[in-house]
Amino acid sequence: MIIDMYAAGIAAVFGLLGIGLYGLMTLRNLIKVILSLQIIGKAAVLAVVVAGSISGEIAIAQSMAASVIVADTLVAVIGLALAVQMQRCHGSLDLRTLSMKFHTPPEAENGG
C-alpha cells in the first residue's frame, strides 16, 4: 500500500514536469508561461517530499519544500507584475510580438 503511494507520487512528479515543459514550449501568452512554471514548481515540491518520504527524512524534505513554495510563489508574483506592466507599456502579452519589439539591431550591439 505504502509503495503504491510512492509510485503515485513519482508518477505525479513526472506527469506535472512533462505538462509544464510542454506548456513552456508551446504557449505564447506570458500569463500561461507563468502558469506552466507554477506546474513545474508543484512537480518540484512533490519530488522533494516524495524523496524525503522514501528516505525517511520527511521533516528535512518539508523544510526544503517550504523554500520551493516561497520561491515559486515569488516567481509567480513578480512574473505577473511584469506581465501587467508589459501589457500596459507594450499592449501585448504575446511572446513573439514582444520579442520582435525588443530585438535590437545588431549594429547597436557592436560597441566601441
Added chain:
Amino acid sequence: MPVHPVILVILLPLLGMLANLFLAHRLREPTPGLIAGAAAGSAFLAALWAAGMVGAASGGVVHVHLFDWIAVGALQVPWALRLDALSAAMMVMITGVGTLIHVYAVGYMRGDSRYARFFVYLNLFLAAMLLLVSADNYLVLFVGWEGVGVCSYLLIGFWFDKPHGQGVKNSTAGRKAFIVNRIGDAGLLIGFGLLFWHFDSLQFDAVFAGASLLPAGDPLLVAVTICLLAGALGKSAQIPLFVWLPEAMAGPTPVSALIHAATMVTAGVFLILRSEALFALAPVTGTLIVAIGALTALLGASAAVAQRDIKRTLAYSTISQLGFMMAAVGMGAYTAALFHLITHACFKALLFLSAGSVVHALEHAAHHAADHAGRGGEPFPQDMRQMGGLRKRMPLTFWTYTLGALTLAGAAPLAGFFSKDAILGWAADHNPAAFLALAAAAGLTAFYVGRQWVMVFFGAPRTPMAKTAVESPPIMTRPLLLLAGLCLVGGALNLPGRGALTGWLGAEEESFHLSVAIASLALAAGGMGLAILIYGRAVRRAANAAWRDPLEARAERLMQVMRQGWWIDKLYRRTFICAFKRTGLALKAAEETELVFDRLTYAGYNRLTEALADADETLFEGLEHSTGSFVQGLAGASERTQTGQLNWNVVGIIGGLIVVFAIVATIGALR
C-alpha cells in the same frame, strides 16, 4: 558574544550599504556619501585591529566560525572566516584604498541623479571583496567572488541612461565584463567540484593538508590548478580573457580606480596566492601562468602605448601590471606578487583618481564651453589629444599624477621601484625568458606613462575646454595627496634586506639584485626620456585637437592594431559574436515564415554547403577571417535555436537536459 574584528570589517560596509539603501530617500546629497565613507573608514580601523591580532594568534591563523551553512553528508561548508597574514594584508589594503576612493567619490559624483545608489553599490562591493579575501573555504570565497562580479557589472553600467547611445554602450560594457568573467567562473566551479570530489572538503586547511600528501605534478593537482587559473584569468583580466577590462572604463572613475585597478582585478592573483599550496605542487601550471603573465604584461604595455583615451591607457596598464603579478606567482615569488599587488593598488588608484580629476575638470569646462561655440570638433573629455597644458590649470593634480607616473615607471625610491624589482630580480634568477619579457614590458611601461604625462599636462591647451579647466575641489584632491604619500613611502613595506612583509608572511625569499635594479632604472629612465623627447616636441607644435600622434604618423597601421588590443577583441567578435549574431538574424528571417520545420531541413542543408564553400574560399584569407566563417559554418547546424524567444530558449534548455540525462543514463547503464 565578543565580536571578532574580522567580522566587523565585513559587517561595517554592509551596514553602510543598508543605511543608504533604506534612508536614501530622506537624505540630501553629500550625506549618503559620508555614510558610505564612514563605513569604509571604520572598516579600515577594524582591519588594522584585526591585522594586529594576526601576530598574537597561534600559527598566525585565526578561524572565525560564524554559523553552519551547508551540511549535507560529507559536504560541510560553514560560514567561516580566516584571518592570517595574507588576508589581513589584503583587508588593510582594500579598506584603506577603498576609504580614500569613497571620500573622492563624494566629490566626484556630486550632482549625479543616482548619488545614493552609487554608494550603496560601492559599499556592497567592499563587503563582497572583504568576504572574498577573508573566506575560510572555497565556497565562501566564491560568494565574495560573485558578489564583486555583480557589483562590477552594476557599476560599469552605472550610467546606462546617458544620451546619444553612450548609455547603451555603457550597459553593453557591463554585460561584456560579466559574460567574460563567467567563462572563467565556469572553470573555477569545475575546480571546486574536483577539489571536493577528491578531498571531501572545501575548507582551505583540509584541502591543503590533503594536497600535501600527493606527489608534485599529480594530474589531479594540475587539473585543479588549471581550473582555478581559468577563474583567475577572467577576474584578473589576463590573456585570453582580458577584453572586458578596457571597456569596463565606461564606469565612473572612482569605480575604475577601486574595482578595475586596485582591488577586484587582483582577486585572481589573490586566489592563486591563497591556493599557493596547490600551485606549488603543480609546476606545469606554474609555467603556464608565467607564460600567460609575461605575455599579458607585454601585450598590455604595448597596447597602452597606442591608446588615445586617458582611462583606457590606464586600463591596459592595469592589465600589464596584473601580468607582472601573475608571472610572479607563477614563478613562486608569492611575497613579491603580494608586495606588487599592494603597491600597485596605491599607485594605480592614484593615477586613476588623478585622471578622474582631469576628466571631471574637463567635463565641467566642456559644459560651460558648450554655451560658447566650441571649435575643434566634438569635445570628448577623456581623449588625451584634446587635453594639453593642464600643468598650469591643475597644479595639484599635475603633481600627484607625476608622482603616480614615476611610481608606475619604477623610479627609485618610490613604492613601485621596490615591488617591480622584486619580481624582476626573481625572474632573473629563475626564468630568463620571463625576465626578458617583463623587462621589455617595464621599458614600455615607462614609455607609455611618459607619453600620457606629456600629452595631458604639457604644451599648449589644445581645446577650449582644456583652456578653461579648473582644479578639482579639495574633497577630491585630498585623497590624491594621501595616496601620493603612500606611493612615496610604500616601498618601506618590504625594503630589500629587511623585508617587513616577507617576515610577516613568514616567507623566506629575497630577490632584490642591485644589477637588476640598476638595469630596470635605466630602462625606466630611457623609456620615459624617449617619450618626453618624442612627445614633448610634438605637443609643443600642436595647437588644436586635430593633432597627429608622432608615432601614428610613422606606423599608423601598427598603432591601430595596438590601440585595439592587438585585435584580440576583434577576433572574438568575428568568431563567437558574429556567429551568434548571424544565427540570430537568420532565425529572425526564418521565423517570419510559419513553416519553421520545413525550412529547417532545407535551409540547414543550404547553409551547410554555403559554409563549406565559404570555408574553402577563406582558407586563403588569413586566420582572422577564416576562423570567423568556420564558426559561422558550425553555427549553421544549431542556427535555429537562438531567437530571443522564450519558447525556443526552453527548447534549448530541454535539449541540454536531454544531453545531460543521456550521459548520466549511459554511465549508469555501463556500470
Added chain:
Amino acid sequence: MLSVAAVLVMLFSALLSISVRWLLTAALWLAVTSAGAAALLYMLGAHEIAVIEFSVGTGLVPVLFVFAMSLMGRTSSMPTPIIPRTAAGGLALLCLVLLGLTLLPINTAGQDKVPITFSQILWQDRSLDMLVQIVLIFAGIISVLNILRRTDAEPPGIRHDH
C-alpha cells in the same frame, strides 16, 4: 487508491489549465491541481507542507492570477504555437524518459531516522534560510509595488522607437 485518484485529478487539471482558452478558467484549473498536490502531500506524510501548499497554491496564487488579469483586462488568448505541438510533446517525453532512466528504479527501503519535527528543522537548523526567505518575501513585495506603480512617463530603460 486515494493517492491514485489525487494524481489523476492533478494531471487532468494541469493539462486543462494549459490548454483552455480562457485565462480565468486556466487559473481555476491550476487551483485544482494545487489542491490535488496538497492531498497527495498529506498522504505522503508531509502534513505541514500540505497545508501550506493548499493555502498558497489553491488560495493565494489563483487570486493573484485573477488580480493580474483584472488589471490587464484581457482574459482570452490561444495563438498557434511557434513550435509544433508534436515536436514539443516529443521533446518533453524524451526528457522524461531519460530522466526516468537515470532515476528509476528507486530503492524504497527507507530506514527510519530519529524523528525530528518539521518546526524544529525549520526554525533551528535552517533558521538562516528562514530569515533569508522572509527577506526575500519582503523584497518581492517591494519590487511588485515598484513594478506596478503607475508612472506617467515610461519606465526608464525601455525606449522603443517605432
